[in-house]
Amino acid sequence: MLSHIGIDTISILLLITIVINFIFLLFVVISTYEIKRVYLFFLSLFILNITLWSVSMYVYRISNSYLDSLSWARLLYLTASLIPVSLTLFITTFKKLRNFFLFFINISIVLIGSYFAYISLFDMITDLNIPDVGEKVIIFNKNYLLFTIYVPVVFSGNLIYLFIKALKSKSIVEKKQILLLFFGSSLSSTIAMTTNLIMPTLGNFTLNWVGQLSTIIWVFAIIYGIVKYGLFEIRFIFSRLLYFILAGTILLSAYYISLGIVLNIFDNPQDIRTLIIGIPIAIAFVF
Secondary structure, three states, rough: OOOOOOHHHHHHHHHHHHHHHHHHHHHHHHHHHOOHHHHHHHHHHHHHHHHHHHHHHHHHHHOOOOHHHHHHHHHHHHHHHHHHHHHHHHHOHHHHHOOOHHHHHHHHHHHHHHHHHHHHHOOOOEEEEOOOOOEEEEOOOOHHHHHHHHHHHHHHHHHHHHHHHHHOOOOOHHHHHHHHHHHHHHHHHHHEEEEEEEEOOOOOOOOOOOOHHHHHHHHHHHHHHHHHOOHHHHHOOOOHHHHHHHHHHHHHHHHHHHHHHHHHHHHOOOOHHHHHHHHHHHHHHOE
């Protein structure tokens, strides 16, 4: 059983990140249903992965129980293992970037990502230290070194491919679309790999939650591309944009309202039931 929730500033920022990603996910899913593009389906998977990655970090941080923290740490790296896979599938189907070689690359990345997802859950993380003050320290085995190679190699490959595609594009609008995606992805992934990959490799987990927050940079870069350049063939209807803004506000507000109600019911500000009950109520408010 999870115990002792501590909702600090970092936890609130993670919650806001989760809400933003979730709202964007809803928008992309609806757009996928309407215009039926394969790359939008894979984009949905990518956003789902980074949303679950953020959720895992949130629950991992607020869990003080050793076993629960260890379980969520493994789920944290499971979701992180699948992010490069969904990104590759999205990038290689965006703007019809498809051929036999890319198909082979996709299959390879899926298999490699599945392997890392498996060892993240059952092998790569061997222990966990919970200090009295500061972030928890995860103990890895030698497989983590392979993980630190896998993630940056796949991300770098996708970014290089995007940049080459932008250089070859003859359309100014298309070039701007791809470059926006490139720069948004580059900035977000650079921050995440520094704080969530390189620093933990050196034994420093102080900022291992910053990578999740950096996904907001990517989301807003994409939203800007949609509004400014019609990225992803999505035409942002004002009413729909307003709906998602309102939905996001309601979602966040409903969560804290329900949180306050549950706190009063259980009379325990550190009870896991505040999280379990609060989130479904908040999501129900949107629908």
